[in-house]
Amino acid sequence: xxxxxxxxxxESVASxxxxxxxxxxxxxxxxxxxxPETRQRVExxxxxxxxxxNRSARSLRTRMSNLIGYCVQPAAAGNLNPVLDRxxxxxxxxxxxxxxxxxxFTAPAGDAGLDRYAELLAQRAVDGFVLADTVVADPRPGWLxxxxxPFVAFGRSWSGPDRGRWVDVxxxxxxxxxxxxxxxxxxxRIAFIGWPEGSGVGDxxxxxYTAACLRLDLExxxxxxxxxxxxxxxxxxxxxxxxxxxxxxxxxxxxxAYGALRALADHGLRPGEDVAVVGFDDTxxxxxxGVDLTSLSQPIDQIGREVVQMLLDLLxxxxxxxxxxxxxxxxxxxxxxxxxxxxxAPAAPTEA
Amino acid sequence: xxxxxxxxxxESVASxxxxxxxxxxxxxxxxxxxxPETRQRVExxxxxxxxxxNRSARSLRTRMSNLIGYCVQPAAAGNLNPVLDRxxxxxxxxxxxxxxxxxxFTAPAGDAGLDRYAELLAQRAVDGFVLADTVVADPRPGWLxxxxxPFVAFGRSWSGPDRGRWVDVxxxxxxxxxxxxxxxxxxxRIAFIGWPEGSGVGDxxxxxYTAACLRLDLExxxxxxxxxxxxxxxxxxxxxxxxxxxxxxxxxxxxxAYGALRALADHGLRPGEDVAVVGFDDTxxxxxxGVDLTSLSQPIDQIGREVVQMLLDLLxxxxxxxxxxxxxxxxxxxxxxxxxxxxxAPAAPTEA
DNA sequence: ATCCCATCTTTGAACGATCAAACGCACGGT
DNA sequence: ACCGTGCGTTTGATCGTTCAAAGATGGGAT
Numbered sequence: 001x002x003x004x005x006x007x008x009x010x011e012s013v014a015s016x017x018x019x020x021x022x023x024x025x026x027x028x029x030x031x032x033x034x035x036p037e038t039r040q041r042v043e044x045x046x047x048x049x050x051x052x053x054n055r056s057a058r059s060l061r062t063r064m065s066n067l068i069g070y071c072v073q074p075a076a077a078g079n080l081n082p083v084l085d086r087x088x089x090x091x092x093x094x095x096x097x098x099x100x101x102x103x104x105f106t107a108p109a110g111d112a113g114l115d116r117y118a119e120l121l122a123q124r125a126v127d128g129f130v131l132a133d134t135v136v137a138d139p140r141p142g143w144l145x146x147x148x149x150p151f152v153a154f155g156r157s158w159s160g161p162d163r164g165r166w167v168d169v170x171x172x173x174x175x176x177x178x179x180x181x182x183x184x185x186x187x188x189r190i191a192f193i194g195w196p197e198g199s200g201v202g203d204x205x206x207x208x209y210t211a212a213c214l215r216l217d218l219e220x221x222x223x224x225x226x227x228x229x230x231x232x233x234x235x236x237x238x239x240x241x242x243x244x245x246x247x248x249x250x251x252x253x254x255x256x257a258y259g260a261l262r263a264l265a266d267h268g269l270r271p272g273e274d275v276a277v278v279g280f281d282d283t284x285x286x287x288x289x290g291v292d293l294t295s296l297s298q299p300i301d302q303i304g305r306e307v308v309q310m311l312l313d314l315l316x317x318x319x320x321x322x323x324x325x326x327x328x329x330x331x332x333x334x335x336x337x338x339x340x341x342x343x344x345a346p347a348a349p350t351e352a
Numbered sequence: 353x354x355x356x357x358x359x360x361x362x363e364s365v366a367s368x369x370x371x372x373x374x375x376x377x378x379x380x381x382x383x384x385x386x387x388p389e390t391r392q393r394v395e396x397x398x399x400x401x402x403x404x405x406n407r408s409a410r411s412l413r414t415r416m417s418n419l420i421g422y423c424v425q426p427a428a429a430g431n432l433n434p435v436l437d438r439x440x441x442x443x444x445x446x447x448x449x450x451x452x453x454x455x456x457f458t459a460p461a462g463d464a465g466l467d468r469y470a471e472l473l474a475q476r477a478v479d480g481f482v483l484a485d486t487v488v489a490d491p492r493p494g495w496l497x498x499x500x501x502p503f504v505a506f507g508r509s510w511s512g513p514d515r516g517r518w519v520d521v522x523x524x525x526x527x528x529x530x531x532x533x534x535x536x537x538x539x540x541r542i543a544f545i546g547w548p549e550g551s552g553v554g555d556x557x558x559x560x561y562t563a564a565c566l567r568l569d570l571e572x573x574x575x576x577x578x579x580x581x582x583x584x585x586x587x588x589x590x591x592x593x594x595x596x597x598x599x600x601x602x603x604x605x606x607x608x609a610y611g612a613l614r615a616l617a618d619h620g621l622r623p624g625e626d627v628a629v630v631g632f633d634d635t636x637x638x639x640x641x642g643v644d645l646t647s648l649s650q651p652i653d654q655i656g657r658e659v660v661q662m663l664l665d666l667l668x669x670x671x672x673x674x675x676x677x678x679x680x681x682x683x684x685x686x687x688x689x690x691x692x693x694x695x696x697a698p699a700a701p702t703e704a
Numbered sequence: 705a706t707c708c709c710a711t712c713t714t715t716g717a718a719c720g721a722t723c724a725a726a727c728g729c730a731c732g733g734t
Numbered sequence: 735a736c737c738g739t740g741c742g743t744t745t746g747a748t749c750g751t752t753c754a755a756a757g758a759t760g761g762g763a764t
Contacts, residue, residue: 052474057720059408085437092456102456104444122404229640262642285637288581290614372714409750
């Protein structure tokens with residue numbers, strides 16, 4: 001069992017191995033400078049004393065904290081999309097491979113939150129930031145760029161000049177794939193349940209839907225309203241009550257899709273058989289028995305890895321060929337019963 | 353707009369204010385030792401130079417990192433219970449009030465993960481830990497106690513001696529309340545859908561159910577199986593197919609409850625009207641339209657605050673009267689349509 | 705006038721690591 | 735025998751803060 005705090009220091013290891021401070025330091029940070037046999041002796045002493053460099057001391061001297069700041073937004077009550085939580089996990093994992101850790105903090109949205117970022121920087125508590133949940137007119141990318149602070153965002157800057165590096169999911173491509181899937185299984189009247197114009201994410205997704213429709217010679221059919229499941233239900237109800245209702249509903253989010261599914265139930269319609277439904281995000285509830293919602297899944301782990309890679313690149317930690325400023329990753333369509341006539345294909349296992 | 357890195361140090365502030373290093377330090381850490389007018393002068397200099405103490409330097413000297421370690425478990429695929437994510441947020445918030453931050457790291461479960469804890473301690477990267485997701489035979493509380501490491505757990509130690517401090521939710525009390533609620537609205541055949549014996553959390557919850565049954569003179573009726581929603585569906589189906597089926601189902605988790613709801617639908621039964629269903633955790637999906645699941649909500653924010661309070665107390669940061677070693681908080685029953693005959697009460701708004 | 709004491713402030717050392725530069729030594733070329 | 739060269743190692747200074755102790759100042763008691 002490891003003893004956590006041996007209290008060993010560079011100096012104590014050095015005297016145990018019969019060398020100087022700096023040699024021990026070199027064994028850890030620049031092994032090639034040390035003669036092989038010396039190195040071995042030092043490494044043994046390190047092992048024996050269970051020495052681990054003191055992070056504060058190292059940070060003070062190198063001016064690097066080896067910490068990445070990440071702001072956790074107050075979780076909206078009833079938010080059933082854990083995509084950001086999975087993202088944090090992915091970032092933490094990827095960072096650990098390079099000796100970095102994630103420092104969490106909270107901040108109010110908008111300009112008011114910038115002070116928290118400034119505070120952490122002034123204290124030299126973090127080396128850079130990972131941003132998530134970037135919104136239209138988000139002040140953070142611009143401000144951080146001005147200040148010369150290293151950061152990478154999960155999510156494009158949806159307005160103004162494209163500042164800083166980012167990784168994002170190609171919502172348009174995802175929606176295009178969804179429409180093509182529905183078209184392939186015979187649907188021709190495919191409606192889109194979306195958010196009002198002006199949300200970057202929502203506009204991106206609807207664009208992919210529209211593009212697919214045009215390519216497939218379908219009439220785009222878009223309804224929009226602010227909100228979540230309740231709104232989805234309302235919009236879907238209106239569509240289904242129409243004279244010539246759609247046979248498939250593409251929804252801007254899983255949450256809207258759950259509302260749409262509810263509307264189907266209200267009408268006595270069976271998802272997948274009478275009307276197909278597709279969502280976006282592949283939230284956990286999508287695979288519940290009896291829900292079985294077809295949805296677009298974001299490659300969160302990969303996004304996390306790429307974000308960290310870019311940030312460490314920016315920090316000069318990993319020596320890679322200068323990578324791209326931006327990365328756009330495709331979501332993958334997970335087909336479940338909500339867009340598949342019963343018996344048309346072997347059902348994917350639905351239980352976790 | 354705040355300039356993040358002014359580069360100011362104690363020394364530069366001191367010379368700006370015409371005093372010494374230590375006086376500036378005192379203004380920040382022990383203001384009562386400084387003469388009022390001197391203090392004012394120094395505070396002005398601090399403001400003007402936007403000085404913030406360097407965390408690394410402070411940590412090095414005081415041997416306190418002001419960081420709390422928290423291990424993020426790899427999120428089980430399809431986990432629809434974001435309770436831990438809300439918990440992290442609560443902890444982060446509460447810690448910030450005392451100048452502490454949360455440091456995230458990952459570790460494998462069981463003994464193998466202890467090394468990561470040891471590593472962080474040896475590096476003096478954290479001052480203590482917040483544990484979550486404690487399981488039966490969890491090695492962490494015992495090990496941390498042996499090593500004399502400050503920590504507080506969210507969740508009892510379910511086996512062996514009760515080591516260290518913890519805050520937990522009184523699952524038994526919650527289930528008792530659920531049964532009493534069902535009894536009060538007329539139910540007499542109330543079954544419990546649970547997990548196999550041996551999971552601390554599950555046993556606690558079933559105990560509360562059983563206690564309530566005995567007090568209300570009902571026959572306990574318990575079925576158990578490993579698993580989530582699929583299992584819940586199977587167990588509920590078996591119950592509903594019986595000769596004299598239950599009129600209410602109390603489920604060990606929301607996930608089982610979703611399965612149970614599905615089973616009701618399979619039988620053409622209406623939740624709340626034909627058969628009542630209650631879950632545990634009040635997951636976001638519970639409030640989706642058409643789901644409307646009655647469930648027990650954990651006071652996560654309060655738990656987070658209490659955990660931090662206890663930990664800082666242990667670290668000697670907050671000077672409070674010695675608090676209790678353990679805290680057991682009651683969950684609150686959120687009644688929705690799944691346990692309420694239609695029209696029996698004003699429906700709570702169902703949309704976020 | 706002297707001394708003591710309390711209050712406020714300053715000084716020197718230390719925390720544990722890395723940087724920059726100097727040092728010792730063996731080697732080969734002239 | 736001398737010197738430059740390169741490799742491996744050591745030394746001194748430094749990062750920015752707090753601790754511990756010492757110094758300065760003024761007021762009241764003796």
